[in-house]
Amino acid sequence: MNLIKQLIIIDAQSDTPVYIQISNGFIQHIRQGRFKKGLKLPGSRKIATLLQVNRMTVVAALNELDAQGWIETLPRKGTFIKKILPLLTPGKITEETRVFTIADKTGFQYDEKRIIPIELSDFPPTDKLIFNDGFPDVRIAPTEQLIKTMRRLSKLAFQKKYLMYGGAQGTIMLRETLSAFLNETRGLPSSSENILITRGAQMGLYLAASIILKPGDVVIAGSPGYAAANLTFRQLGAKVIHLPVDDKGINIDTLEEICQRQKIKMVYVIPHHHNPTTVTLSSERRIRLLALAAKYKFAIIEDDYDYDFHYSSKPIMPMASLDRNGHVIYIGTFTKTLAPAIRFGFIVAPASFIRSATHLRKSIDTQGDSLMENAIAELYKDGTMARHIKKSVNLYRERRDHLCKLLQTELGKHLSFDIPAGGMSVWTKFHKADLSIVAQRALKNGLIIRNGKDYDTDKVKYNSVRLGFASLNFNEQEKAVRILKTCL
């Protein structure tokens, strides 16, 4: 077996992994007849000693040779060079010839059905117009200021520690800044211990629901409603009961009837600009909902992700601002202000609940990106965020008005909608045209629009779609409506 030692040369400086060098060496010498067909190879331990490499490396090389069909292992006999060799055009053995890959399926059993599939979107194409679900215009996102601030902070010696572990609840600087901001703008009587910094509203939802719900618990949510939230509740094993939503929000009379019949654990509500219908929960209903929570001892998840983007008048105070009994878990986000892929948000809740949520959060991903948290705090403190929100609100209000006018004048007979008081999309019902066909036609003409089935149930077909206006300028809106018109 000295032959192996003589023939297989390993170049420790090479970029090619050692195990590939070994398998390539074998292949070369098998082809050239130096290793004969049918030759029995020594064990991996022996080869490792001969070549003075780690045994794992030899096993990997043999695995590769086996996968490529050069060797075979016969039970209780050993490993042999195959008598019938694979047909390969002669030439350099490159990495591309490697065939050993990770298995497609796992070799162990797990309950695949416990993980509910979620629609996985790709990043939006840049060569098409898109009526998205109501997302901000990332072209105006204050990323430049954020990154500049990060850079400035990262150079300060005392900020270096924020690159270390610590602060699973979020940095004290961001929590104090946010607490003051929420006190002032939303009347939320919070202190820094009432706040957990999350990754967007979605992590707030996941954490809060994980803590409150046990499998089999009942959650109430509006219908039509926000799919991602419902899916998270179901992922956690909860049962979702749907409440009708009208122009004042979820129906509280129906909720009360349900409470009289059965134990409910949690009510999920989007107080501003309900997804998908964009309605705002009225003051009267907020007050009644709080009273019901106190009476029936359920939790309210108040997902106020869209508070900052109200156009007609001042937004309505959060229920959390009135809740003296600890029923409301308030969720907010910076993603609509900064950008969807810069994922920061927050939960405001009783301090004991925040501690539980922090413990769970640490188990999930340890902590947030602390230096960036401090950079966001800086943007709040120096007024950048307030200015950006104001600028965005003005811009999006104009874009809302422009799109609504376009839809009315150009497509008025095909569809109907209410002008939304806030948010970033118009909930639009198409009368006759089947939206799934319209969407197909539109795509061919360079416009992406959803097929109108997202909120359908067995009983109701909405044939409606959220037409996001915030991320389209006037020109783009006009083009998009023009394309839509040709598809009707």
Place this chain on the structure above:
Amino acid sequence: MNLIKQLIIIDAQSDTPVYIQISNGFIQHIRQGRFKKGLKLPGSRKIATLLQVNRMTVVAALNELDAQGWIETLPRKGTFIKKILPLLTPGKITEETRVFTIADKTGFQYDEKRIIPIELSDFPPTDKLIFNDGFPDVRIAPTEQLIKTMRRLSKLAFQKKYLMYGGAQGTIMLRETLSAFLNETRGLPSSSENILITRGAQMGLYLAASIILKPGDVVIAGSPGYAAANLTFRQLGAKVIHLPVDDKGINIDTLEEICQRQKIKMVYVIPHHHNPTTVTLSSERRIRLLALAAKYKFAIIEDDYDYDFHYSSKPIMPMASLDRNGHVIYIGTFTKTLAPAIRFGFIVAPASFIRSATHLRKSIDTQGDSLMENAIAELYKDGTMARHIKKSVNLYRERRDHLCKLLQTELGKHLSFDIPAGGMSVWTKFHKADLSIVAQRALKNGLIIRNGKDYDTDKVKYNSVRLGFASLNFNEQEKAVRILKTCL
């Protein structure tokens, strides 16, 4: 009730929230006797109409007045100005006088015990020396390059879409770059569909364990072992069985005995530099562990967070590189290379498993910070990461040698340790001195060191501590050892 309309003046331009203006107005006029003690107030709806504000705002103002003790609500009678008013020194009513705060406890029931408390560390103090658990030196972290790259990318028009929603699995650019890097350096035969970008190794652990484990399932982990992992498994309801760890890693003979007796679902293993003892799992044991996994059909979580930091020889190939049957879920991280609070890591696994993990991840926090993912990919492509790893390894090797020499020469008779082949800490056993007392004394002298109880069980008291050397330069190490010496 025209009095209310006359006396309560709202300044829409003021920074003070409207509800605070209203409550302050009431207090001022109650004090000055314009609103008499015992006066019955109209309902919130009526006041809202009189003041032309939202009813929620009025309810918030009344809440505040109630919390401060100015008004009281009598059941079935109404709300009245109190006959006995709170004693307050006269003066301007400022925001500081607000007493209405969020409740400490929730008003709904949830099973608090389901969330296991985790030690919540704060950021490290900058005025003390710290023997941490083995963390990188963030002073040399390539944050400057990362932030610069982010800034450059954020200005490119086609990169703007990476600020939008999309790519819950991680950007294709980072997954392809990482796949090539792992193929080349670790012999991991992955493609981009085998990779999920996570938030550090911790999220990899949480996702993988969530998918594999059901409550009651059995997990095997080394003892002494990594506390955060064990806690996550217990958080998910699994039962953790501990395997002894010696100088070659976890004991595979014991594992086989357990497998013969009962069904195990998963083995958790740190192949390089086991936490806390820093040993590397030997090739022999890796091969046997893989064979056992195939025989008993369990999953292996291979948490190779420390692969890049091996000093003595080349690191050993991952088991994932040899696994042809889909038993290994491989976890890695960038946090040790970039910085702990820049949270990026990855899972490598069969494509079907990665899809499940991506669905769950989307439910937890939607997606990663995509622009930063692309920036990290750039740092890999332009060689920055490879250079930084090489530089860190050289630096940390020197620091390891320096600390080991110091410990030997200065404290040799008090403690014992093996020189670690990799990682960022020395697992040090103290002979006689009680570490909990040493830690207290050290703190008084400006040195933070753990109390040696972290890994204790009912049966074993280790009186050992991980002395992190990577984040201390020679000078700091010398100071730290000097302080330690005075405490023994």
